[in-house]
Amino acid sequence: MLVEYPKPKWTEKFLLLDMFEGLKTTFRQLFFEKKVTVRYPEERLEPADRFRGMFRFSYDRCIACKLCAVACPIDIIYIDVHDEQREVDGKMKKLKVLDRYDIDVKRCMFCALCEEACPTKPKSIWLTTKTYELASYDRNDLYFNMQELEYWDDRPRYTGLPEEEAPKQIEGAE
Amino acid sequence: MINPWMRFLVWPLVKFLIAFVIVQVIVAAMNWIERRLLGLIQARLGPNRAGQEFALFGKRMPIPWGLGQIIADPIKFLLKEDIVPSSAEKVAYFLGPMLPLIPAFLVFCLIPYGPPPSFVITHTNVGLLLILALTSTGVYGIILGGWASNNKYSLMGGLRSAAQMVSYEVPFGLSIVGVLMLCGSFDLVKIVEYQEMHVWNLFPQLVGAFIFLVAMNAENNRTPFDLPEAESELVAGYHTEYSAMKFAFFMLAEYSAMTVNCCLMVALFFGGWSIGIGGYGITTAGLQALGIWGGLLGAIIFITKVMFFMMVYIWFRATFPRFRFDQLMDLGWKWMIPLALANIFVTGIVVLALGEAKKNYYWGEIVMSVIGAATIALTLFLLFRGSRPAAAKVMHASRVSEA
Numbered sequence: 001m002l003v004e005y006p007k008p009k010w011t012e013k014f015l016l017l018d019m020f021e022g023l024k025t026t027f028r029q030l031f032f033e034k035k036v037t038v039r040y041p042e043e044r045l046e047p048a049d050r051f052r053g054m055f056r057f058s059y060d061r062c063i064a065c066k067l068c069a070v071a072c073p074i075d076i077i078y079i080d081v082h083d084e085q086r087e088v089d090g091k092m093k094k095l096k097v098l099d100r101y102d103i104d105v106k107r108c109m110f111c112a113l114c115e116e117a118c119p120t121k122p123k124s125i126w127l128t129t130k131t132y133e134l135a136s137y138d139r140n141d142l143y144f145n146m147q148e149l150e151y152w153d154d155r156p157r158y159t160g161l162p163e164e165e166a167p168k169q170i171e172g173a174e
Numbered sequence: 175m176i177n178p179w180m181r182f183l184v185w186p187l188v189k190f191l192i193a194f195v196i197v198q199v200i201v202a203a204m205n206w207i208e209r210r211l212l213g214l215i216q217a218r219l220g221p222n223r224a225g226q227e228f229a230l231f232g233k234r235m236p237i238p239w240g241l242g243q244i245i246a247d248p249i250k251f252l253l254k255e256d257i258v259p260s261s262a263e264k265v266a267y268f269l270g271p272m273l274p275l276i277p278a279f280l281v282f283c284l285i286p287y288g289p290p291p292s293f294v295i296t297h298t299n300v301g302l303l304l305i306l307a308l309t310s311t312g313v314y315g316i317i318l319g320g321w322a323s324n325n326k327y328s329l330m331g332g333l334r335s336a337a338q339m340v341s342y343e344v345p346f347g348l349s350i351v352g353v354l355m356l357c358g359s360f361d362l363v364k365i366v367e368y369q370e371m372h373v374w375n376l377f378p379q380l381v382g383a384f385i386f387l388v389a390m391n392a393e394n395n396r397t398p399f400d401l402p403e404a405e406s407e408l409v410a411g412y413h414t415e416y417s418a419m420k421f422a423f424f425m426l427a428e429y430s431a432m433t434v435n436c437c438l439m440v441a442l443f444f445g446g447w448s449i450g451i452g453g454y455g456i457t458t459a460g461l462q463a464l465g466i467w468g469g470l471l472g473a474i475i476f477i478t479k480v481m482f483f484m485m486v487y488i489w490f491r492a493t494f495p496r497f498r499f500d501q502l503m504d505l506g507w508k509w510m511i512p513l514a515l516a517n518i519f520v521t522g523i524v525v526l527a528l529g530e531a532k533k534n535y536y537w538g539e540i541v542m543s544v545i546g547a548a549t550i551a552l553t554l555f556l557l558f559r560g561s562r563p564a565a566a567k568v569m570h571a572s573r574v575s576e577a
Contacts, residue, residue: 015553019494024557026493030215037219 047130052110054131055103057149061124064096068125071117076104103149105134106142189295190283197282200481201429206243208488215492254418262415263322270319271416271423277308278430284308285437286362288447288472289461299361302354305438306347309393312431313339316402319424320412331411334499335402338392341506342399346389348514352382352521353442356539366446370457375443378539380546381517383443385510387486390435392506394428396487398494399502436483437476444479447472 012018038045047053069077080100085092115126131152136142144152206221213220225242228235258267283295284305290297298304313336320332353375354360357368369375376383392399403411413424440446449456456475461468497505524538 011552011556015549015556017553017556020553020557022493023489026215026489029217030211030489033217035214035219036217039219039222 047132050128051130051132052112052127053129054127054134054152055105055108055144055149056126056129056152057101057103057146058124059098059101059146059150061120061122062098062101063120063124064098065119067117067119068114071113073111073113074107074109076107077114078102078104098146101146101149102143104143106139186283186295189292193282193285193287193295194279196477197430197433198426200477200484201426201433202244202248204429204432204484205247205425206241207484208491209243210240211485211488212492215489248422251419251422256418256420259324259415261324263324266318266322267415268420270315270322270412271420271427273315273318274312274427274431275315275423277311278427278434281305281308281434282430284362285434286366286441286446287476288469289458290363292466293447293469293473294363297361297363299359299364301362302350302360302365302438302442305434306350309431309434310339310343312427315427316412316424319416323412323415325415327408327410328412328414331402331408331414334408335395335412338395338399338401338502338506341503342389342392342510345385345506345510345514346393348511348518349382349385349389350442351514351518352379355518355521355525362441362446366441366448367458369445370448370450370455371453372539373451373543374445377544377546377550378542379443379517379521380549381513382521383439385514385517386439386443388505388510390439391487391490392502394432394435394487396432397491398497400496401499401502404496432484432487433480436480436487439483440476440479446479447476449475 008018064079064081066079066081069075069079078100079098081096082099084095084097086095087093088095110127112127115123118125129152134142210220210222220240221243222240224240224246225237226240228237228242258264284298284301286294286297286301288294316335317332320328320330320335323329353365356375356378357365359365359368365375391397395402402408403413405411408414413421416424447461448458456471458472461472464471521542524542527538
């Protein structure tokens with residue numbers, strides 16, 4: 001790229017205007033420009049609509065086909081199903097009923113292959129949620145069952161350091 | 175009459191200790207101020223959390239704006255492990271951080287903080303000379319520390335620092351000569367009194383003030399002349415191998431030297447503790463008439479001006495990129511020294527030709543002041559006139575893809 005720079009006038013050279021221009025820029029930045037820092041626990045940014053965050057799971061949409069568990073490359077989706085006779089539209093039908101749908105999120109890499117494999121429309125497991133506060137003080141806290149996966153958004157948000165940092169009892173992992 | 179012991183030993187010591195403590199608080203606060211201002215200039219916030227959870231006797235009292243950083247940093251330095259490299263030259267390694275501290279602290283008893291006699295600790299008629307002599311010894315500690323660390327980066331940093339200090343000591347000293355010729359004294363009190371009776375030396379000695387500003391940045395190894403501690407080339411320069419309190423001593427010496435240079439700048443070019451022109455305004459006589467409160471007011475004015483120049487250091491650091499070493503030497507020897515000599519020459523001619531004839535009515539100085547003020551005004555006008563300089567024109571944008 002060939003660039004032709006304008007010739008500086010003698011006043012600009014003599015009075016070091018370029019340097020003062022720089023000083024002016026930093027001065028303006030110091031007093032008049034908006035700061036971009038977000039003070040995290042007190043202020044939060046709303047993620048974009050395409051943000052890939054935590055799992056969500058819908059019990060109503062799920063047909064218990066186990067395709068997501070098959071697609072999972074590290075096998076961290078645990079599904080238990082039992083068959084049930086149930087009346088649908090006046091006919092007796094054999095249905096699969098979901099007993100257990102757990103994801104061991106502590107090992108998850110959020111590859112979204114389970115979402116890709118899900119045959120229902122809309123997907124019954126998907127990752128485009130706006131939840132990103134996944135940190136935990138105990139690795140066993142990151143094992144979620146289907147109730148937790150379904151109602152993730154109701155979980156309390158991160159508010160800063162806890163009062164005491166004693167390790168919690170293992171929950172959810174049976 | 176006051177006991178001579180009190181007059182010559184106790185009172186100067188007490189005054190020195192008070193001034194020392196105030197200056198050290200400023201130096202400690204500079205750490206926070208620098209990080210905060212740099213942050214604000216770079217569209218960040220800087221350290222704003224330390225002290226939020228501060229509690230005294232079980233009562234929570236948060237320290238605002240992250241000011242707790244001022245206390246937190248020294249505590250951290252004191253509690254850190256002091257690592258001494260096994261191959262270091264032990265005696266020199268320990269002397270390294272101590273040596274620059276002594277001159278940096280001693281100088282504070284020579285600076286006039288307010289109107290005499292109460293606010294001047296040591297009133298000598300060669301005060302300026304003594305300050306210059308003491309501050310220039312600060313480089314020994316840097317060289318010694320750099321060499322004793324037995325580390326090539328430290329050594330390079332120390333050598334660069336030495337070369338830089340030697341080159342910039344010359345324009346630093348020469349830029350003051352113009353002021354000395356105008357005021358006719360090495361006594362900082364006399365220089366300040368001269369300025370309030372005439373005009374701030376900034377205007378007749380604009381070139382001198384500019385050279386002093388550049389040279390004082392170079393003397394203190396501050397950006398854009400921070401080659402001795404250029405982190406992209408030399409890790410951290412001469413204090414690479416220093417940790418904990420020894421590192422803090424280097425920082426303390428650096429910031430103390432910065433404060434001294436700012437004090438000199440204010441006393442020499444910006445009217446010290448007075449705000450006045452031609453004998454009107456806040457003058458020494460007026461402040462002395464108010465007694466101790468006038469003195470305090472003078473000291474506050476002085477420290478405000480000093481703090482402004484400390485901000486200027488940070489402002490420069492945030493604005494200018496670092497020089498290359500040969501560019502630094504070029505600037506020092508080929509531009510600053512000839513410019514300072516030319517300034518001395520012109521000032522000398524003006525003082526001789528126009529000053530001696532009419533002692534009371536200093537035409538030469540008025541002419542120089544008008545020229546200086548006009549230069550400042552022209553710079554500000556060109557800077558704020560609104561129209562940007564023409565942008566670079568792209569001749570062949572697609573040259574790369576053609577090839």
